Amino acid sequence: MTQEAQIPISSDKDVVLARQQGRLLALQLDFSISDATLIAMAISELSRNIVSYAGTGTVILKGIQGSGRIGLMIVAADAGPGIADIALAMRDGFSSSGGLGLGLPGVRRLMDEFDISSEPGRGTTVTGKKWRL
Amino acid sequence: MEVPILKQGQFLIATIQAALSDADLVQLRTALVRQVVRFRSLGVIVDVTAMDVVDSFASRTLLEISRMIRLRGADTVIVGIQPEVAFAMVQLGLTLEDIPTALDLEEGLAYLQQKFTTTD
Numbered sequence: 001m002t003q004e005a006q007i008p009i010s011s012d013k014d015v016v017l018a019r020q021q022g023r024l025l026a027l028q029l030d031f032s033i034s035d036a037t038l039i040a041m042a043i044s045e046l047s048r049n050i051v052s053y054a055g056t057g058t059v060i061l062k063g064i065q066g067s068g069r070i071g072l073m074i075v076a077a078d079a080g081p082g083i084a085d086i087a088l089a090m091r092d093g094f095s096s097s098g099g100l101g102l103g104l105p106g107v108r109r110l111m112d113e114f115d116i117s118s119e120p121g122r123g124t125t126v127t128g129k130k131w132r133l
Numbered sequence: 134m135e136v137p138i139l140k141q142g143q144f145l146i147a148t149i150q151a152a153l154s155d156a157d158l159v160q161l162r163t164a165l166v167r168q169v170v171r172f173r174s175l176g177v178i179v180d181v182t183a184m185d186v187v188d189s190f191a192s193r194t195l196l197e198i199s200r201m202i203r204l205r206g207a208d209t210v211i212v213g214i215q216p217e218v219a220f221a222m223v224q225l226g227l228t229l230e231d232i233p234t235a236l237d238l239e240e241g242l243a244y245l246q247q248k249f250t251t252t253d
Contacts, residue, residue, distance in 0.1 A: 012155035019186060020152060037186060037217040041225055044188040048155070092226065103189065106225040 003063035009047045009076075010056040018059045019044040026072055029063050031132055039072055039130055042110040045103050046076035046126055054080020054123065064129065071112075071131040079123035086116055136161045138168050143175040144245055146238065152185045158194040166201045175207050176245035180238055182213030192227040199232040208248065210234065212241035 005025065007018045022043040026036035043059060050057035057078030064071045083089045092105045104126070108114040111128035118124040134157050139146045145168055147161060165177060179195065181187060187195070199209040212235045214222075222228070235241040 016152050016154050023185065034217040034220055037215075037221045038224060041186045041188055041221040044186050044190075045225070048188070048190060106189070106227075109226070110221070110224050 005061045007047075007059045007061070008056070009050045009059055009078075012048070012051060015044055015047045015051060018047045018061075022059075022061050022072075022074065025061050025063065026130075029070055029072055029132065031072065031130070035130060035132070038110045039074070042107045042128055042130075043074055043076075045107050046074065046128070049103055049124075049126075050076060050078045050080070054078030057123075066131075069131045071129050074111075074128045074130075075125065076127075077123065077125040082120040082122055082124055083116075083118040084120050086118055090116070136164070138164060140168075140172055140174075141242075143173075143249065144242070145169060145172065145174045145177045146180065146242075147177065148180040148183075148238075150183050152183075153191070155190050155194075158191055162194055162198050162201070165198055166205070169202050169205050169207050175249050177202055177207060177209045178238060178241040178245070179209065179211050180213045180241075181211060181218075182215065182237070184215075184218065187214065187218050187222055187227070189225065189227060192222065192229060195229060196232065199229075208233070208245065210241040210244055212237055 005021050007021060019040040023036045023040040026039045047059050060075040062073045064073045090104050112131050113129040115127045134151050134153060136147050136149050147165055195211060202209045210233045211229060235244050
């Protein structure tokens with residue numbers, strides 16, 4: 001049973017692949033179907049951001065443990081243009097690519113823990129954790 | 134992964150059979166609009182039962198499909214959104230706005246049939 005997967009992201013096909021692997025890992029970790037779908041959705045949004053804004057990047061999916069709980073961690077990283085104003089990007093309704101503007105704040109709502117670090121010109125790393133109930 | 138589009142009288146039925154990439158969704162949009170024009174269809178059913186997730190891109194494309202088809206004077210019904218997919222969509226803040234939805238293909242057809250028999 002693979003507890004960790006590293007998926008290179010460079011096209012919309014990789015977005016599908018990444019979210020399918022994420023769902024599979026979530027089910028292997030005994031998450032409910034509902035939570036596995038939330039996880040797949042978050043991966044879909046994060047990996048699409050990589051394709052749209054950076055072109056290429058990586059999604060790492062990992063089974064984790066913490067204070068007696070089992071969880072799944074998503075790390076979506078790219079070396080793209082980065083986000084100049086993270087606070088603005090985290091506001092509902094903001095989008096710089098003409099989308100619905102629900103990307104990052106939506107993903108934060110899907111996850112139990114959410115962290116974003118970005119440096120203009122250096123890239124963006126988003127980390128999300130979901131703990132099993 | 135191409136989505137088959139079936140002509141059923143005055144309606145078209147597009148049944149999504151697997152997870153779709155963004156390109157597949159855009160292709161579905163183009164094909165559906167083209168077919169609605171070609172067959173002068175009054176209604177379209179998009180069956181999303183097999184979709185693993187309906188994320189922001191998929192929601193946006195379904196909305197676009199519905200709006201483009203509306204401009205042709207036809208109606209679109211989305212059927213088969215799975216409960217866990219619906220839950221995830223709400224959590225992410227996605228809605229299909231004013232597109233009619235129905236439980237499954239049968240109810241979707243019933244919706245369109247009722248709509249077009251009462252207005253005849």
